[in-house]
Amino acid sequence: MMRMTLLLALLAIFPLLPWPPTAGATDAEDQPVDDAVAEIEEDEISDFDRDHWAYDRIVRPAVPVVVQTDWPRTGIDRFILARLEKDSLQPAPPADRSSLIRRLCWDLTGLPPTVDQVQDFVNDPRPDAYSRLVDSLLASPEFGKRWGQFWLDLARYADTDGYEHDKIRDQAWKYRDWVIDAINRDMPYDTFIRWQLAGDQVESGGEQATLATAFCLSGPDMPDINSMDERRHVLLNEITSTVGAVMLGLQFGCAQCHDHKYDAISQADFYRLRAFFDSAIRLEQNKSVSVLASHRDYPQTHLMLRGDWRRPGAPLEPAFPRVINDAGTAPSPDASPRTELADWMTDRSNPLTARVIVNRIWQQHFGTGLTATPSDFGVMGDSPTHPELLDYLSDELMRENWSTKRIHRMIVMSSVYRVSGTRPKQGFDRESWDRALAADPDNQLLSRFPRRRLDAEAIRDGLLAVSDSLNHEMGGPGVRPALPVEMVKTLKSGQWKETPSKADHERRSIYIFARRNLRFPFFATFDRPTADQPCARRNQSTTAIQSLVLLNSAFVMKTSERLASVVSAGQPDLRSQIDSLYMRLYSRHPDGEEVTGATEFLASGATLKDLCRAMVNSNEFLYVD
Known part of the structure; x- marks a missing residue:
């Protein structure tokens, strides 16, 4: 009796959806539209709905006046310093040159500086030494390999479909290479967005522009599902949610089944945005779909009742989200819907596109964006700590032909980027540091540089780099290094076919x-996200497994052995070898106490390889100040 009561209560809350579908009506287009829901009911967008910082037009603010006029190097610094001075706080002193080049190289290229780079920069007396270094790193091919990964996280990129069979997408890597190349060439961000939404309709773009539309289809897919209409519904909803979150910074996915609970996004708004892509996908059973292509033989777009693909409701036409379309701009019926969407998305009047990408860039440089919710600029997202600075950079991006490298350069050339990340040892600077730490423990005001752990890819690439093992070759299909033997034993045959070339x-x-269903173990250990949905900000865990991997894994054993070999071959005496290790791993010379400790460790019977393993396990290697 109790079970029956519970079941009836659940049914009252969650009524059963029709299953199986009515005989002879297995697909969405065969289902009749319910006359009772043929009209859309939604609230009008009010001035109150639009009264939100993210929906205001981007207007370039005046640069603030500051007291400490000798500190700012860029307009960025004046906004930061004005906020600090308001709270009677001082910025930290500048970072020393070895710390600064280490920070900059890891940040822009995802690799540590070489010993020669450190020595050249530290000893360069020219006043433009730092700007020369910045320009050389921005021009390096390694820049795109570093920053391309951040976009691939957002694009939920993988080389397989996911789900049960996780079939390989043979051509997926071409989109990854396109992203790296576009970032290295500093493709204007408006073009970068346009090609990924409607590149197949850009006459001058050719094959590369069409390839860019793989962004929309890089998420998980189930080609072998019985109903292609269900598959199509899931894909279109996933595309809509991704475009809304990644490019507009709004959680459109929450409105698939009902009106958004907090933001002024109705369910109809969701399906109007989805309608831009309705004619862009043609599916075949058991075949992955890689790029968008316009077709004209699909039925009328409908709102799907409660998000159910079998329950089409009122018909809909493509339309821009109402809450950020206060001018009431409508797509032209004579143009391609996706081209119209790309035009609207990159129009200067759009209040979100520039803000969202500038905030993402800031986040990757400082660990946290000017707003800490990079894919949620809605009313439940965090307000920006420096709203005027966000608008200043957004306006700068558009003024400078949407050049993202220009924004990177402005940020890393600023004084706030160059402040120390470690507590001064004595004097007024230490007192000022402690006062700022007490007043702003989360460092939202950026009085000091935030300490950040290297991500999974940087740790692996860094270990290869310091041991002179890194292969810098660019492009091509994904490679599959050897997996741990104990893991291989658990896999299906052919799930991970090791690449022959070592x-x-x-x-x-x-x-x-x-592979979507099998993250490379080293990456999984250090918090690389799954590719099931866009990842705007990675988790940062601290686990015992991470330390064990850095001590005992075959990969670390091998790179430590190579590092020891390189150091011993290049330096004849023990003191020089220890110095070389410190320079390679930490970009600085060891002090006397550190030399003594390393010498005693080796004298106790440990090998140089053991010292290498110990040093790559230190926070000084894994974290950047």
Whole structure:
């Protein structure tokens, strides 16, 4: 009796959806539209709905006046310093040169500086030494390999479909290479967006522009599902949610089944945005779909009742989200819907596109964006700590032909980027540091540089780099290094076919084959996300497994052995070898106490390889100040 009561209560809350579908009506287009829901009911967008910082037009603010006029190097610094001075706080002193080059190289290229780079920069007396270094790193091919991964996280990129069979997408890597190339060439961000939404309709773009539309289809898919209409519904909803979150910074996915609970996004708004893509997908059973292509033989778009693909409701036409379309701009019926969407998305009047990408760039440089919810600029997202600075950078991006490298350069050239990340040892600077730490423990005001742990790819690439093992080759299909023997025993035959070339195993991590249902173990250990949905900000865990991997894994054993071999071959005496290790791993010379400790460790019977393993396990290697 109790079970029956519970079942009836659940049915009252969650009524059963029709299953199986009515005989003879297995697909959505065969289902009759319910006359009772043929009209859309939704609230009008009010001035109150639009009264939100993210929906205001981007207007370039005046640069603030500050008291400490000798500190700012860029307009960025004046916004930061004005906020600090408001709270009677001081910025930290500048970072020393060895710390600064280490920070900059890891940040822009995902690799540590070489010993020669450190020595050249530290000893360069020219006033433009730092700007020269910045420009050389921005121009490096390694820049795109580093920053391309952040976009691939958002694009939920993988080389397989996911779900049960996780079939390989033979051509997926071409989109990954397109992203790296576009970032290295500093493709204007508006073009970068346009090609990924409607590149197949850009006459001057050719095959590369069409390839860019793989962004929309890089998420998981189930080609072998029985109903292609169900598959199509799931894909279109996933595309809509991704475009809304990644490019507009709004959680459109919450409105698939009902009106958004907090933001002024109705269920009809969701399906109107989805309608832009309705004619862009043609599916075949058991075949992955890789790029968008316009077709004209699909039925009328409908709102799907409660998000159920079998229950079409009122018909809908493509339309821009009402809450950020206060001018009431409508797509032209004579143009391609996706081209119209791309035009609207990159129009200067759009209040979100520039803000969202500038905030993402800031986040990757400082660990946290100016707003800490990079894919949620809605009313439940965090307000920006420096709203005027966000608008200043957004306006700068559009003024400078949407050049993202221009924004990177502005940020890393600023004084706030160059402040120290470690507590001064004595004097007024230490007192000022402690006062700022007490007043702003989360460092939202950026009085000091935030300490950040290297991500999974940077740790792996860094270990290869310091041991002179890294293969810098670019492009091509994903490579599959050897997996741990104990893991291979648990896999199905052919699930991870090791790449024959051992040299390929040591390529940069962005080129490692990305299987959706089997993350490369080293990456999984250090918090690389799954590719099931866009990842705007990675988790950062601290686990015992991470330390065990860095001490005992075959990969670390091998790179430590190579590092020891390189150091011993290049330096004849023990003191020089210890110095070389410190320079390679930490970009600085050891002090006397550190030399003594390393010497005593080796004298106790440990080998140089053991010292290498110990040093790559230190926080000084894994974290950047």
